[in-house]
Amino acid sequence: MKPAEQSAAARKICALAPIVPVIVVKDLAHAVPLAQALVKGGLPALEVTLRTPCALDAIRAMADVEGGVVGAGTLITPADVKAAKAAGAKFGVSPGATDTLVKACEDEGLPLLPGAVTASEVMALLEKGYDMLKFFPAATSGGAAAIKAIGGPLPQVTFCPTGGISLSNANDYLSLKNVACAGGSWVAPDQLVQAGDWVGIEALAREAAALPR
Numbered sequence: 714m715k716p717a718e719q720s721a722a723a724r725k726i727c728a729l730a731p732i733v734p735v736i737v738v739k740d741l742a743h744a745v746p747l748a749q750a751l752v753k754g755g756l757p758a759l760e761v762t763l764r765t766p767c768a769l770d771a772i773r774a775m776a777d778v779e780g781g782v783v784g785a786g787t788l789i790t791p792a793d794v795k796a797a798k799a800a801g802a803k804f805g806v807s808p809g810a811t812d813t814l815v816k817a818c819e820d821e822g823l824p825l826l827p828g829a830v831t832a833s834e835v836m837a838l839l840e841k842g843y844d845m846l847k848f849f850p851a852a853t854s855g856g857a858a859a860i861k862a863i864g865g866p867l868p869q870v871t872f873c874p875t876g877g878i879s880l881s882n883a884n885d886y887l888s889l890k891n892v893a894c895a896g897g898s899w900v901a902p903d904q905l906v907q908a909g910d911w912v913g914i915e916a917l918a919r920e921a922a923a924l925p926r
Contacts, residue, residue, distance in 0.1 A: 719818065726784070733875075737764055745774050750914040751900065755921075756900060757781055759783045776801030783803060784804035788814060805824065809827070829846050849876045860889055873894050879897065880921065
């Protein structure tokens, strides 16, 4: 998959809803009901971070949830990419971008949302053909003001900011013309997940899905 195709596919996924839930699955039994609650609440694109032993199994289980588009977050190595694709991930998200990781996603045909925060990082990815990027970590890298500033000289690049995004500040990002969506973990808080409060999570998802952009 060519870089332009990668970004086009990632852009379509980012257009599904204003928020992409950033999910940490600690118990495999939570995977399907969590995905169902988020999708039912209006957030179909799900980023499952590869930070727990059962993450790949969670992706495999969530891949069958009707209406959901499950991706793998925290992609670091080519091995991560291959494992995520084999598990059924439809897209990948990385905190940054290396030549090795980018090539692995292209070779595997896994649409990638690569991370960047500086003008040089954005330009390097744009030079490769990527114009839909993750801005991470958003809050500690200048926040919405930084993304708006980058949009001046680089208007052709669109972002999905992640890191420090919450319901209270999401509009600061979503109101920017170079932001397609934002990644957030607040829609699937660990306390509610561990309690199995799927109704509560669906309510949070519905609230996030209604955010203007």
